[in-house]
Amino acid sequence: MQIKAEWQEDQQFDTGRPGGPMVRLDGTGGSGQSPMDALLSALAACAGIDVVEILGKRRTPPERFTIEVTGTRRDTPPRRYTHITVRFVIDGDGIDAVHAERAIALAFEKYCSVSASLATDIEVTSVLVLNGEEQV
Numbered sequence: 001m002q003i004k005a006e007w008q009e010d011q012q013f014d015t016g017r018p019g020g021p022m023v024r025l026d027g028t029g030g031s032g033q034s035p036m037d038a039l040l041s042a043l044a045a046c047a048g049i050d051v052v053e054i055l056g057k058r059r060t061p062p063e064r065f066t067i068e069v070t071g072t073r074r075d076t077p078p079r080r081y082t083h084i085t086v087r088f089v090i091d092g093d094g095i096d097a098v099h100a101e102r103a104i105a106l107a108f109e110k111y112c113s114v115s116a117s118l119a120t121d122i123e124v125t126s127v128l129v130l131n132g133e134e135q136v
Contacts, residue, residue, distance in 0.1 A: 039114075040069040040084065043124075046114035047086060050107035051100075055092075058099055064091040080119070087127040097135045100128055 005015040011027030024032030033041060044067040055061055068087040073079045090100055104126050108115050115124065128135040 036071070036073070036079075036081070039081070040071050042114045043084065043112070043118075044069045044086065046112040047104070047107040048088075050111040051088065051090075051103045054103035054106055055090075055095060055100065058103075060092060060094040060099065062090045062092040062095065065089070081122050083123045083125075084118075085125050085127065087129065089129040091131050095130060097128065097130050100130055101135065104128060 002018065003015055004018050005013040005025075006022075007013055008024075012031055013025050014022040015025055016022040023038070025035050025038055026032040027034055029037065048065065048067050052062065052065065066089040068089065070085045070087075071081045072083040073081055088100070088104055108124065108126065118124065
């Protein structure tokens with residue numbers, strides 16, 4: 001896998017696969033996501049793709065699905081993430097909490113390469129909201 005990051009101006013880079021679509025990253029967050037925002041977005045999309053696939057194989061695809069990610073960063077450089085919370089908000093008929101929670105666990109433990117690429121000391125927790133009810 002290879003990406004190219006082409007500097008535009010200030011703290012702005014257009015990034016992507018050579019010959020593929022490009023995404024603007026901006027260190028100030030003004031004209032695109034910051035690199036740290038993009039990391040959380042990549043984690044959300046990666047885990048979300050896996051959850052959709054797993055639920056679909058059970059013939060219970062979500063009707064609506066939103067993922068909200070919150071990261072806590074150190075105060076001192078390099079200001080890396082120390083804790084990440086991923087909140088899965090899933091709506092759909094026939095999806096039960098046990099299967100949704102198992103899909104989330106499989107995404108993080110087995111399939112999501114972004115999650116597997118994070119430093120092992122970053123605590124990643126998940127929260128499931130299924131059909132409007134937070135599961136505990």
